[in-house]
Amino acid sequence: MNIFERMQKLDRRWIYIVVALAIIIPLTIPYDSDNVTTPPTENLYQMIDSFAGREDRAILMSFYHDAATMPELFPMEVAILRHCFERNVKVFTLTWFPAGAPIIDYAINSVKEEFPDIQSGVDYCNFGYKPQAFAMVLGMGDNIANTMNTDAEGRKLENLPIMKGINNYSEMNLAIEFSGSSAGGMWITYARPKYGLNVAVGVTAVMAADMYPYLQSGQLIGMLSGLKGAAEYEKLVDIFAAYRDPVIDYSVEYDEDGNRILPGRPFGREILEDDASKKLSLITTQTRAVFTPNEFAAFSAKYPENLAMLSSMGKKEDDKVVIDITEITPEMRTQMGERMYREIDRLTRNTLYKFKVARIGMNAQSVAHIMIIVFIVLGNIGYFIQKARAAKD
Amino acid sequence: MSFELFSNLVGAFFTLCIFSFLYKDNPFYQAAEQMLVGISLGYGLVYTYNRVFVPYVWQTIVIKHQFVLIIPAIMGILYLFRFSRKLGWLSRYPIAFSMMGVGMGVPMGIHAAILVQMRQAMVPLESVNLMLILIGTIAVLLYFFFSKAHSGIYGKFVNVGKWYMMIGFGASFGLTVMARISLLIGRIQFLVNDVLGILK
Amino acid sequence: MKKTIPLLIVILGGLIWVAWAFSPHYVLQEVFYNQFYLPWAYASSSFAMLLGVLSLTMMHSAKIKRRAPKWQYSYFFFASFIITCLAGFIGGIQKGSLFMWMFENVQMPMSATMFSLLAFYMATAAYKAFRARSPEATVLLLAAIVVMLAQVPLGVQISKHLPTISQWILDVPNLASKRGIMLGVGLGSVATSLKILLGIERSYLGGGD
Numbered sequence: 001m002n003i004f005e006r007m008q009k010l011d012r013r014w015i016y017i018v019v020a021l022a023i024i025i026p027l028t029i030p031y032d033s034d035n036v037t038t039p040p041t042e043n044l045y046q047m048i049d050s051f052a053g054r055e056d057r058a059i060l061m062s063f064y065h066d067a068a069t070m071p072e073l074f075p076m077e078v079a080i081l082r083h084c085f086e087r088n089v090k091v092f093t094l095t096w097f098p099a100g101a102p103i104i105d106y107a108i109n110s111v112k113e114e115f116p117d118i119q120s121g122v123d124y125c126n127f128g129y130k131p132q133a134f135a136m137v138l139g140m141g142d143n144i145a146n147t148m149n150t151d152a153e154g155r156k157l158e159n160l161p162i163m164k165g166i167n168n169y170s171e172m173n174l175a176i177e178f179s180g181s182s183a184g185g186m187w188i189t190y191a192r193p194k195y196g197l198n199v200a201v202g203v204t205a206v207m208a209a210d211m212y213p214y215l216q217s218g219q220l221i222g223m224l225s226g227l228k229g230a231a232e233y234e235k236l237v238d239i240f241a242a243y244r245d246p247v248i249d250y251s252v253e254y255d256e257d258g259n260r261i262l263p264g265r266p267f268g269r270e271i272l273e274d275d276a277s278k279k280l281s282l283i284t285t286q287t288r289a290v291f292t293p294n295e296f297a298a299f300s301a302k303y304p305e306n307l308a309m310l311s312s313m314g315k316k317e318d319d320k321v322v323i324d325i326t327e328i329t330p331e332m333r334t335q336m337g338e339r340m341y342r343e344i345d346r347l348t349r350n351t352l353y354k355f356k357v358a359r360i361g362m363n364a365q366s367v368a369h370i371m372i373i374v375f376i377v378l379g380n381i382g383y384f385i386q387k388a389r390a391a392k393d
Numbered sequence: 394m395s396f397e398l399f400s401n402l403v404g405a406f407f408t409l410c411i412f413s414f415l416y417k418d419n420p421f422y423q424a425a426e427q428m429l430v431g432i433s434l435g436y437g438l439v440y441t442y443n444r445v446f447v448p449y450v451w452q453t454i455v456i457k458h459q460f461v462l463i464i465p466a467i468m469g470i471l472y473l474f475r476f477s478r479k480l481g482w483l484s485r486y487p488i489a490f491s492m493m494g495v496g497m498g499v500p501m502g503i504h505a506a507i508l509v510q511m512r513q514a515m516v517p518l519e520s521v522n523l524m525l526i527l528i529g530t531i532a533v534l535l536y537f538f539f540s541k542a543h544s545g546i547y548g549k550f551v552n553v554g555k556w557y558m559m560i561g562f563g564a565s566f567g568l569t570v571m572a573r574i575s576l577l578i579g580r581i582q583f584l585v586n587d588v589l590g591i592l593k
Numbered sequence: 594m595k596k597t598i599p600l601l602i603v604i605l606g607g608l609i610w611v612a613w614a615f616s617p618h619y620v621l622q623e624v625f626y627n628q629f630y631l632p633w634a635y636a637s638s639s640f641a642m643l644l645g646v647l648s649l650t651m652m653h654s655a656k657i658k659r660r661a662p663k664w665q666y667s668y669f670f671f672a673s674f675i676i677t678c679l680a681g682f683i684g685g686i687q688k689g690s691l692f693m694w695m696f697e698n699v700q701m702p703m704s705a706t707m708f709s710l711l712a713f714y715m716a717t718a719a720y721k722a723f724r725a726r727s728p729e730a731t732v733l734l735l736a737a738i739v740v741m742l743a744q745v746p747l748g749v750q751i752s753k754h755l756p757t758i759s760q761w762i763l764d765v766p767n768l769a770s771k772r773g774i775m776l777g778v779g780l781g782s783v784a785t786s787l788k789i790l791l792g793i794e795r796s797y798l799g800g801g802d
Contacts, residue, residue, distance in 0.1 A: 012717045016415050019716045023574070023581050033746035036756045067701035068708040071579020072572060098440035099433075099704075102697055105688060131445045131638060134494065135631050189498075189505040205572035205744075209565040212763055213772040216526075217513035219505065226568065227575040228744045353586070361578045366745040368574045368712075373738055375720040383724050400694065404702035411706040415713055420666075425703060427669040432700040434649060435677025436692075441642040443686055449635035465633040469640030473647060482595035485798050487637050489599035489606075492789065492797055493630075496607030499786045500614045506779030510772055522765050529769025530776070537777050554773065559729045561770030563736025564762050570715060570737070571744050577712035580705055 004389075007382045015375070022371045026364040032282050033363055034235075037272065040215055041232040044200045044222025046267050047174055048080065049240070051089045053262045056165040058090035060140075062177040062187075063107075066099035069180035069204050074107065075230035075358035076202040077178055079237055081111040082355060085118050086241040086264050090162055092144075092172060094127040094136075101129040101152070110354055121151070121160040128152025137186050141169050141195035169195040174221075178202040183211070188219045202229065227365060230358035237355070238281040239272065240265055244346045246291055247298040251339075280349050283359050289323045289347035296321040299347075306336050323347075398588075405588045408580060465490075529557040600792050607790040736762055 051057035061080065065073055084091045093104045104126055112118055120126065127148050130136050139147030144166065145157040157163055166172055175197055177184045183201040191197040198221045203211060205226030214220040224233055241264040244250065250263055271277050291299060291314070300310045309332065314321040325348050333341050353360075410425035450466055453459045468490060474483040518524045532554030536543075543551045613621045653667040680692040687693070725731040742748040743759030788794035 008721075010720070012721075013416065015717050015720055016713045019577070019713055020581075023578055024585060027578070027581060027585050034749060035746055036749050038756070038760060067704045069576070070701075070705055071577075071582070071709075072575045074579075098437055098444070099696075099701075101440075102688075102693065102701070129440065129444050131441075131449075132631075132634055135634060138626075139631075189501045193501065193504050205568040205575065206565075208568050209561065209763065209767050210771050210775075212768040213510055213513075213775055216764070216768055217509050219509060226572050226744075227578070228571065357582065361575060361582065362746055364578050364581075365571060365574060366747040368578075369570070369741045369745050370747065372570055372574075372716060372719045373741065375716060376723050376734065376738070379720045379723065380725055400698045404698045407699055408702045408706045411703055411710070415710065423663060423666045424669045427666045428673040429700060429703045429707070430649070431670040431673030432677050432695060433704070434646060435674045435681065436696050436700065438642055438646055439678060439681030439686060439692065441639050442682070445635065445639040449632070450639060453632065453636070459632070462632055462636045465636035466640075468633075469637035472637075472640050472644050475644060476647060476651070481799070485596065485599040486602070487640075488797060489602040490633070490637060492603050493606030493610060495603070495786045495789050496610030497614050499783060499790060500611060502779065502783050502786065507776060507783065510776055510779070514772060522761075525765050526769045526772075529766060530773045533770050533773025534776060536773075554770075555729065556732065557766050557773075558770045559733045560736045560762060560766040563733040564740045564767040566733065567737040567740030567744070570719075570741055573712040573715045576705070577709040580702075580709040583702070583705075 004382045004385050007378065008386060018371065019368070022367050023364045026367045027360065030283050030360055031363060032284055033359070033366070034278060035228065035231040035359060035362055037232045037236060040220075040223040040225070041229055041236070042222075042267070042272075044176070044224065045083070045233065045236045045240075047198065047200070047221055048083060048089060049087060049267055051174070052087035052264075052266075053089075053260055055090075056171050058092055058162075058166050058172040059084065060092045060094065060172050060175045062175060062179075063093065063095040063100040063104050064097060064177055064179040064183065065103075066097055067103065070103065071361070072204045072226045072230065073178045073180070073202055074103065075227065075361070076224045076233060077103075077107045078111055078354065079230055079233040079358070080176065080202075081107055081124075082114075083233075083237045083241045085111060085115045085123065086237070087262060088123070090166065091124040092127060092162075093124070095129050096131070096133040096136075098129055104128070104152075114352065120153070121155065122162055125157070125160060125162045126152045133186055134190065137191050138194070140172070141191060141197070143168055144172060169197040174198045174200065176200045176202060179207075180204045181207060183207060184214070184220060188214060192219060200224075227358050227361050231362045234351075234356060234358050235281040236267070236272075238349075238351055239277045240267055242346075242351075243280060244343065246295040246347055249302055281351070281359075282349070283351070283356050283363070286348045286350040287324055287326045289325065289344050289349075291321045291323075291347075293319070293321060303336070303340050306340060309336060325350075401583075401588045405584055408584065528553065533557055596795070596798055599798060600795065603789065604792050611790070736766075 048059055051059060059080075061077065063073075063077065081091065083089070093108065095101055095104055108124065108126060118124065128151065130148065136147060145163055148157055150156055151160070169191065175187050175191065177187060177199070179201070180203070183203045184199050187197060187199040192199055200220055200222040201211060202224040203226070205228070208223065208225030208229075211220060211223055211225075215223055224230060243265050244263070245265070248261060250261060253261060255261055265271075296310075296314055300307055303310065310323075313323045313327065313332075315324075316322075323344055325344060328336075328341065328344070407425055407428075410421040413419055414422040450462065454462050454466065468487045471483045472487050474480045477483075514527060514530050516523060518527065532551060534554075535547075535551050536554035536558070541547065609621070609625060613626060616622075649670070653670050655661075656664050656667050677692065677695060680690070680695060684690045684692055723734065725734050739755070740759050740762060742751060743755045748755045748759070785794060789797065
């Protein structure tokens with residue numbers, strides 16, 4: 001048997017080993033890469049961001065999937081929850097699959113760990129598993145508290161602080177459905193024509209191509225497609241919602257002009273396309289907070305009691321001042337206080353592992369896609385050469 | 394060993410049982426497969442009991458005394474007669490009750506799946522892309538219209554629909570590859586990070 | 594008789610639903626929907642679960658009785674089903690209970706792994722089955738390769754126009770073909786729903802008398 005015949009008859013278990021290695025190796029060696037954002041993701045981000053800080057707006061996340069599609073959908077859900085908790089957007093979560101209930105708990109608990117001020121019933125509300133999807137979708141258009149009655153913990157909805165200002169779809173104006181199949185169908189068919197609800201979906205990539213007609217017709221205002229959509233959203237959250245300006249004092253609610261100070265910053269295309277923003281969404285571990293001299297002065301002015309410590313920590317590099325967080329000892333951390341430590345940690349622009357899972361996955365995806373393309377090309381080369389030889393004989 | 398690590402190891406064990414099928418069919422895989430079905434079914438039953446039966450049947454009938462709901466409860470039990478050869482016709486009643494909703498699906502379905510899509514296909518042709526979309530939509534629709542033979546100039550136009558579909562399916566295929574690999578990436582991330590703790 | 598009454602329920606109920614979709618009248622929206630249909634739908638739907646339980650139990654008991662191939666594994670099914678039910682009914686379904694632990698650490702990993710096997714099969718199929726046998730298949734493979742490369746971060750390193758080309762493929766030809774197919778499917782499903790509504794399509798009632 002010549003080499004091409006042997007190639008064609010290769011035992012499939014060798015192919016499995018190549019696939020496994022092609023994914024294990026990139027996952028164990030993180031490197032920085034850039035996921036280009038697409039309009040469906042950006043539109044969804046902007047719509048959720050427009051609800052930032054508003055008491056009379058909320059989003060609903062419908063977890064219409066089970067554990068099988070979690071690798072693609074869970075990072076999206078975590079990224080959106082992180083966006084909402086950063087920018088003070090009210091969130092409601094719900095599922096119509098019994099198997100979806102633990103997934104909601106995982107997602108909320110995983111994100112809540114980093115936001116000690118976020119409370120159930122005030123900033124978010126989990127409806128848990130509710131049967132009879134169709135009835136819920138229509139009922140919430142009239143009155144959410146009457147339709148849902150209680151949340152997952154059994155508390156009556158009308159008593160919860162989060163329901164202040166939220167009656168029905170006019171206020172809970174965006175529903176995002178996460179599903180591995182038929183995402184958004186119920187909302188687009190029943191809730192949108194009757195109540196004008198905005199609908200977006202987070203789908204596995206398998207269904208993404210089928211959703212484009214709905215995107216173009218406006219029935220969907222945005223879409224996150226698979227792991228790439230999750231990676232794009234994580235990047236947007238890192239660049240905008242999780243961004244902290246060293247100059248601004250986020251602990252006060254209003255600045256001197258009476259404008260509301262919200263954490264993060266709004267979406268801006270120039271910021272997104274600027275090369276400097278790439279440094280805000282790096283995958284590798286970041287330990288250095290870099291300030292311009294003016295920023296460092298303004299930052300120090302926020303913590304006058306720790307001025308001496310800050311001056312000793314800040315090192316001059318070129319024309320910037322750098323604080324390396326690994327050089328902060330536990331005694332220094334206790335002395336400066338948890339608030340200042342957290343702010344320096346933020347300014348290193350380091351992302352926790354759980355908030356960059358999709359981007360790390362996309363690195364492995366790059367290698368895997370090249371591998372599949374190589375397989376296709378090799379398979380076709382072998383096939384055509386075989387065919388030519390057979391024709392010659 | 395912490396409880397979390399132990400739980401992750403249990404998950405990893407069952408993950409590897411299922412992965413072992415790739416080498417060849419073996420007793421570990423068979424046993425794990427049956428356990429998966431058993432636990433899924435048990436979970437569904439317990440959850441349905443706690444979240445649907447107790448609040449909407451038991452509490453409404455016994456505690457709130459809405460005795461009229463005994464009728465749909467009995468109707469629900471009629472589902473089980475599906476397995477009986479003599480009394481199988483009783484199971485048609487609950488099925489008929491749930492099929493009633495199809496009446497609402499007609500106008501809503503026409504609106505969402507047909508009318509809105511048609512309206513968006515009938516926009517002013519301001520750019521080349523919109524013209525291409527219109528030509529493609531009509532060609533694809535005509536491709537599936539089999540009452541007229543695909544011959545001559547009509548056949549050539551309809552053939553354009555075939556090319557559009559090939560590109561569309563190619564895009565779907567590319568995205569499907571990404572989706573499948575993402576699922577594997579998720580599992581390997583679990584094994585590599587949560588169990589072996591290589592990256593945290 | 595045994596088919597007529599269910600058929601009448603579907604036709605009359607379906608017509609009331611059609612009226613519900615168009616009319617904001619109080620009798621339809623409040624009395625029919627909120628007070629009649631919703632509570633009845635909740636009450637009857639919980640029993641549908643028992644169908645699945647009964648069906649699988651019957652299948653596995655028959656397998657054990659007949660000593661069909663791999664009949665021993667049916668004991669694993671029964672054991673895991675009974676243990677899960679006992680854990681759920683006795684121990685409760687709150688977080689931290691044995692029931693939820695079993696679900697989160699046994700069922701969820703296994704269910705996710707079953708799906709992840711598809712990646713391996715896809716790779717084998719890519720190597721052994723995806724052949725550019727005709728011009729159409731070649732166009733399909735080329736479109737797939739462009740979209741695959743553009744999805745990953747590597748794509749923008751290969752060519753900075755790749756994401757734009759891939760987005761164009763998704764926004765124009767893909768959209769046109771999916772829209773055409775969706776219109777066809779929509780028309781078909783509306784036709785079938787109408788047939789059910791008017792009593793022409795009766796296959797959902799099952800065979801027999």
